[in-house]
Amino acid sequence: MINQQLQKLINNTFITKKRVSAGSFGVVYCGQDINTRALVAIKIDKCNKEGSSLEREAEILRRLQKVPQIPKLYWAGKEGDSNVLVIQYLGRDLTHYLKTFRKFSLRCVLNIAEQMINILENIHKNKVLHRDIKPENVLVGKEEEENLLYIVDFGISKFYKDENDSHISYRENQPFIGTTRYASINAHKGTSLSRKDDLESLGYMLIFLLKGQLPWQNLQFIDEEDKMRQVGLMKMKMEMTELCKGIPLEFGRFLEYIRGLPFKAEPNYKYCQSLFNKVCQEHNFQQKDLIFDWETGPKSDKNDDKRKQTIEVHLPSSQNSNLVNDKPSLFKKSKEDVSSNNIGGSLLNYSLEQLEMNSLLKTPEQRKSNLAPDINRRKNRMQSVSSYNDSHSELENNGSIMLGIQPSMISRLSKLSFNSFSRVRDSKLNLTLTPEYRKPPKQEKKLTITPNSYIEQISGQKKKSLIKNSNSQQQLSLKKEEVEETIRDFSKMNETDEGIECKYMLLKQASVNARFKKSINGQAKILQKQF
Numbered sequence: 001m002i003n004q005q006l007q008k009l010i011n012n013t014f015i016t017k018k019r020v021s022a023g024s025f026g027v028v029y030c031g032q033d034i035n036t037r038a039l040v041a042i043k044i045d046k047c048n049k050e051g052s053s054l055e056r057e058a059e060i061l062r063r064l065q066k067v068p069q070i071p072k073l074y075w076a077g078k079e080g081d082s083n084v085l086v087i088q089y090l091g092r093d094l095t096h097y098l099k100t101f102r103k104f105s106l107r108c109v110l111n112i113a114e115q116m117i118n119i120l121e122n123i124h125k126n127k128v129l130h131r132d133i134k135p136e137n138v139l140v141g142k143e144e145e146e147n148l149l150y151i152v153d154f155g156i157s158k159f160y161k162d163e164n165d166s167h168i169s170y171r172e173n174q175p176f177i178g179t180t181r182y183a184s185i186n187a188h189k190g191t192s193l194s195r196k197d198d199l200e201s202l203g204y205m206l207i208f209l210l211k212g213q214l215p216w217q218n219l220q221f222i223d224e225e226d227k228m229r230q231v232g233l234m235k236m237k238m239e240m241t242e243l244c245k246g247i248p249l250e251f252g253r254f255l256e257y258i259r260g261l262p263f264k265a266e267p268n269y270k271y272c273q274s275l276f277n278k279v280c281q282e283h284n285f286q287q288k289d290l291i292f293d294w295e296t297g298p299k300s301d302k303n304d305d306k307r308k309q310t311i312e313v314h315l316p317s318s319q320n321s322n323l324v325n326d327k328p329s330l331f332k333k334s335k336e337d338v339s340s341n342n343i344g345g346s347l348l349n350y351s352l353e354q355l356e357m358n359s360l361l362k363t364p365e366q367r368k369s370n371l372a373p374d375i376n377r378r379k380n381r382m383q384s385v386s387s388y389n390d391s392h393s394e395l396e397n398n399g400s401i402m403l404g405i406q407p408s409m410i411s412r413l414s415k416l417s418f419n420s421f422s423r424v425r426d427s428k429l430n431l432t433l434t435p436e437y438r439k440p441p442k443q444e445k446k447l448t449i450t451p452n453s454y455i456e457q458i459s460g461q462k463k464k465s466l467i468k469n470s471n472s473q474q475q476l477s478l479k480k481e482e483v484e485e486t487i488r489d490f491s492k493m494n495e496t497d498e499g500i501e502c503k504y505m506l507l508k509q510a511s512v513n514a515r516f517k518k519s520i521n522g523q524a525k526i527l528q529k530q531f
Helices: 053-063 094-101 106-125 185-189 195-211 224-237 250-259 269-282 301-314 335-340 352-360 364-369 373-393 410-414 453-459 480-491 497-517 520-530
Strands: 014-022 026-033 039-045 073-079 082-088 138-140 149-151 423-426 431-434
Touching: 014 039, 039 053, 053 073, 053 082, 094 138, 106 149, 106 195, 106 269, 185 195, 185 224, 195 250, 250 269
Parallel strands: none
Antiparallel strands: 014 026, 026 039, 039 082, 073 082, 138 149, 423 431
16 A cells, blocks of 8 residues: 555545556556545646646647547646646556457457547547557546547647638648657658548557557667658558558558548548448458457456455455354365355364354254264264164064174174063973964065175085076075974973073074074074064
């Protein structure tokens, strides 16, 4: 930010903000109206001198205030010892965009040609000659006028007609006026300039914008006077076909027409427009197609500023960060978090306190869906183990015998537990266990299972399966007689304590063998059905 001491107050209304450019006349600042807060351009002379260019420019601008695409004049006068001019603040000039594109497309140049011819026609109707047409003096409008061009810098402009509407006289041995690269041949010869010279400079400018260069740019010269002389000779000697090589011939015809006009003649602006309209027709360009390259090409500085403002708008403000507590640092986001619109960011990159704060901002469904991967993994593993134990250790019917076998430990194969719902009767001499008995179904049910290679390893026995089809699952059945025999053994358990222990071991071994004879999975589920 500019130091307050460097700021200048102009006419108690305008204040300078930052320096934009400087030239032989003085300095240009970006300023502001302290009342309306609107931006303005402030031009200040380097020193106090009579016949200041700013005084002449102010006089010209007063005459052109009703002309479209001419900057508005807000104030002109003296501030201290300097002449000051306050005018409308505009956008970039054409040279700024040339740094990005190097040269413009045909449709862009045709759009520039159409607007510039109209502006020069309106200026000439108000008896003014610009006399310094070049890309640096053509600016783009701001905001709603981004598709319009403005001509600025009337410091060397001149009225070519007096109050009696009399045209200025033709004179020779005049000082050079304009910029060497775009100046007309008459400017190089040192003769008086007229309306045709503004249009000739426009022709050179259009060719430069379309080709990216002019043939006389690479000349070697000693000083500015030598440069002016060499460039003038080259402009006079070069054939129009060579100058316009690689571009539509209408650009050359435009220059030939302008050069052939008499000194006081009024140019036929409609004819000039028709030449460029013909190029539009040949290339099937409609009026809506005539847009500037920077409107559709690489992003300009303005677009970059808009993008930065958009990012700043989406960043959390200090007020929003304090809605829950006084710890705004918990809500700071990285660029990746902002671009992905993730409120909580990555759970792995946050502390426990941050996770708790973020969970307060989420719905129950969001909190459930955003569980950490480790938690999901552990939860799924516990569910799978629990479901496996339930399918192998619990029988659905009350009063049935439950064989609890854990596949991960061989020692658990010897453990046999009884369901708490089994009927237990106490006697003086023995303990009678009477499990409930259910009649087996009339038809033998078949169950489809998936072989377990791990069970085969610990049992040491190979499973026998009936393969009906390579794509079908194996089906195993248990003989009804083996099931009934096992049930009878359980029902006859009415021995002494010692006999019960011995019978228990035999029965346990028989149960294990029966379960592993075909498939432990099939045996367990069939016992569930039979019991």
